[in-house]
Amino acid sequence: xxxxxxxxxxxxxxxxxxxxxxxxxxxxxxxxxxxxxxxxxxxxxxxxxxxxxxxxxxxxxxxxxxxxxxxxxxxxxxxxxxxxxxxxxxxxxxxxxxxxxxxxxxxxxxxxxxxxxxxxxxxxxxxxxxxxxxxxxxxxxxxxxxxxxxxxxxxxxxxxxxxxxxxxxxxxxxxxxxxxxxxxxxxxxxxxxxxxxxxxxxxxxxxxxxxxxxxxxxxxxxxxxxxxxxxxxxxxxxxxxxxxxxxxxxxxxxxxxxxxxxxxxxxxxxxxxxxxxxxxxxxxxxxxxxxxxxxxxxxxxxxxxxxxxxxxxxxxxxxxxxxxxxxxxxxxxxxxxxxxxxxxxxxxxxxxxxxxxxxxxxxxxxxxxxxxxxxxxxxxxxxxxxxxxxxxxxxxxxxxxxxxxxxxxxxxxxxxxxxxxxxxxxxxxxxxxxxxxxx
Numbered sequence: 001x002x003x004x005x006x007x008x009x010x011x012x013x014x015x016x017x018x019x020x021x022x023x024x025x026x027x028x029x030x031x032x033x034x035x036x037x038x039x040x041x042x043x044x045x046x047x048x049x050x051x052x053x054x055x056x057x058x059x060x061x062x063x064x065x066x067x068x069x070x071x072x073x074x075x076x077x078x079x080x081x082x083x084x085x086x087x088x089x090x091x092x093x094x095x096x097x098x099x100x101x102x103x104x105x106x107x108x109x110x111x112x113x114x115x116x117x118x119x120x121x122x123x124x125x126x127x128x129x130x131x132x133x134x135x136x137x138x139x140x141x142x143x144x145x146x147x148x149x150x151x152x153x154x155x156x157x158x159x160x161x162x163x164x165x166x167x168x169x170x171x172x173x174x175x176x177x178x179x180x181x182x183x184x185x186x187x188x189x190x191x192x193x194x195x196x197x198x199x200x201x202x203x204x205x206x207x208x209x210x211x212x213x214x215x216x217x218x219x220x221x222x223x224x225x226x227x228x229x230x231x232x233x234x235x236x237x238x239x240x241x242x243x244x245x246x247x248x249x250x251x252x253x254x255x256x257x258x259x260x261x262x263x264x265x266x267x268x269x270x271x272x273x274x275x276x277x278x279x280x281x282x283x284x285x286x287x288x289x290x291x292x293x294x295x296x297x298x299x300x301x302x303x304x305x306x307x308x309x310x311x312x313x314x315x316x317x318x319x320x321x322x323x324x325x326x327x328x329x330x331x332x333x334x335x336x337x338x339x340x341x342x343x344x345x346x347x348x349x350x351x352x353x354x355x356x357x358x359x360x361x362x363x364x365x366x367x368x369x370x371x372x373x374x375x376x377x378x379x380x381x382x383x384x385x386x387x388x389x390x391x392x393x394x395x396x397x398x399x400x401x402x403x404x405x406x407x408x409x410x411x412x413x414x415x416x417x418x419x420x421x422x423x424x425x426x427x428x429x430x431x432x433x434x435x436x437x438x439x
Contacts, residue, residue, distance in 0.1 A: 022271055025293040027052040032087050032296050039075055039085035040301060043067075066280065066289065067303045069099075069249065073107050082108055087297050097148035099248045109148070109248050110298050116155065118294030122252040122269055123156025129257040129264065130215055130242040132186055134161035139184035141175050141193055144168035148248045149220065153188050156252075162186075176201035176208070183212040191223030191233060192422045198236035199360065209238035219244040221422055222347055225256075225263060225328025228354035243328050245307075249300050251292045254325065262312065262324035269294050272323075273302070274311045277333050285310045287333050288325075306333050308345070337427065339366060339373045344401050346425045352396050358382045358389045361415040364405075366427045373429070375405040380412045 030052035033040045047065050048054070055061055076083035082090070095116050098106040111119065132138065138157045142150040144166060157164040165182050167175045176197060179187070187194065194216055201208045216239050218224035224233065224243035233241040243263055245254035253270045254263040265272050273289040275282060288307045292300055308330040313323045331345035346364070353362050360380040367374045381389045386409035394407040416423075 018267060022267070022293065026271065026291070027055065029293060029296050029299060030055065033299060033301075037085060037087040037299075039072075039083065040299070064291075064302050067300050069107060069304075069306070072249070072300075073105055076108060077105065082110060085298055086110070087299070088112060093297060095151075096146075097151065097248055098146050106146075107249065111295070112297040115295040115297050116152075118269070119152040119251060120155035120159040122246075122266060122294075123153045124159040125266060125268075126153070126217065126244050126252055126255040127156060127160050127162070127186075129255040130186075130217055130240075131258060132157075132160065132162060132215060132217075136185045136215075137163040137165060137182055138186040138188060139165045139167055139175075139179050139182065141167040141187065141189035141197060150188050152246075152252060153217075153219075172197055172200040173204060176204060176206050179208070179213070180206060180211060185212050185214050187213055187216040187237065187239070189216075189218065190220040190418070190422070191218040191229050192221060192418050194218060194233050194241075195229075195236060196361075196417060198233075208236060211238070213237050213239045215239055216241045217244055218242070219246065222329040222331060223350065223354075223422075226347055226351040226354065228351045232354050232357070245325075245329055247305065250290050250303055250305065251295060253290055253292075254328075256328075260322075260324065262326045263328040264324050267323070272311075274309060275304075277304075284312075288329075307331075308333050308335075335425070337366065337425070339375060339403060342402055344403060348401060349397065350424075352400055353379070353393060355396070356389060356393055358385070359393065360412060361417065362424060363415050364425045366425075366429060368429045375403060377405045377407045378410045378415060379407055380415055381409045382412065 030044075034044060034050070034052060035041075043065050047063050049063060055064070072083065072085060075085060092112050093110040094113050095111040096108060097111075098108045140150045140154055144151065154164050154166070165178070165184060167178065170178065178184075189197070198208050216233055216237055218233065218241060223229040224241055230241045230243075240258070242256040244252070244256065245263055246252035251270065253266050253272075255266065256262075257264050270293060271291040273282065274284060274286045275289055277287040286308070288305045288309045290300070290303050290305055310326045310330065311323060312326045313321050315321055331347045335346055337344050337346065349364065353359055358381050360382065362380065363378045365376045367376065377393070379390055379393060383389070390407040390409045394405050397403055397405050
């Protein structure tokens with residue numbers, strides 16, 4: 001059966017034995033879901049899928065309907081508080097987390113003991129890929145609120161046997177001091193916060209570049225795959241920066257490994273597809289679709305992540321296909337800015353801004369004035385050369401992206417600070433007035 005999946009290259013990474021394992025796990029999950037999960041039983045039955053054995057080939061797999069976040073959210077609104085995407089009685093669940101809710105009501109996601117252990121194992125793979133061992137001391141610069149953030153990473157560190165140090169309930173200055181006091185060797189946080197925390201430490205006379213830190217792992221934003229952002233983090237911390245990708249709904253699905261290209265896919269625990277967001281057909285450059293295989297209690301099947309990615313693959317020396325996302329998560333499908341006919345993702349703008357060490361936080365606003373699109377960029381700039389640096393940023397963006405921006409220096413600390421997902425881009429042309437930027 002596995003070779004039927006491998007033939008298409010859509011679901012498998014080309015390794016027939018792995019494909020067989022994926023296929024068997026998918027069928028086991030579908031057996032439980034079709035029996036007990038009201039949400040997915042209805043979706044699958046409507047697609048003509050009555051039993052797990054109905055999925056026998058890649059064509060059958062394509063019959064599984066896509067899942068989108070809005071239908072999960074609507075299900076919870078109509079069936080409070082947790083919706084009907086529950087495969088087991090509520091007493092079986094031990095953890096609850098929720099999405100940030102930046103584009104609507106937060107989506108609540110529950111885990112059983114088994115699926116939480118699966119989460120921890122997925123994050124343990126992230127750590128191992130980055131070279132983290134049981135000898136490390138991992139500092140989590142995270143609030144530990146209801147957002148899943150690095151709760152699962154904390155569990156993964158314990159699974160690895162490393163010392164896990166919580167930074168919850170601390171100010172940035174307290175966290176910087178705690179990193180030094182504990183002689184932490186690994187930092188886990190968002191790319192934005194890694195840069196901010198290094199700046200705070202420098203203000204207090206702490207040189208993080210010469211501390212015991214050797215590895216930083218960034219998640220929550222696509223920034224750590226941007227060369228300029230990665231370089232700034234590595235310079236600020238004197239450590240190797242690794243990217244990671246995952247989500248509350250899906251799990252910890254991607255990681256970066258030393259000596260490899262882009263963001264590696266965890267094919268052992270997920271089935272990946274890349275589709276044209278308009279037609280749903282398989283493509284190399286498009287929207288990432290993920291089916292998780294270890295969260296039977298509250299699964300997502302063919303979940304459209306909204307992440308724009310470019311899939312690459314190469315046959316390894318061991319005869320197995322290796323797959324990765326070139327440039328990590330490029331941005332959100334709906335984040336594409338079209339300004340005067342030019343298409344650009346926010347990540348491309350951030351990659352340019354981060355090449356200027358004088359620039360701290362920044363914000364971008366897009367307006368329509370006199371039927372023309374205008375971009376205004378506010379920049380926190382250190383040093384006396386405020387206008388010169390702002391002009392240099394604007395010129396570089398124009399040269400690289402063919403976009404004209406009005407770059408305005410503002411006081412340091414005047415722009416919002418993002419400990420979690422940064423929201424630096426606001427498109428005032430849209431009816432709702434908000435553009436949910438990926439950077």
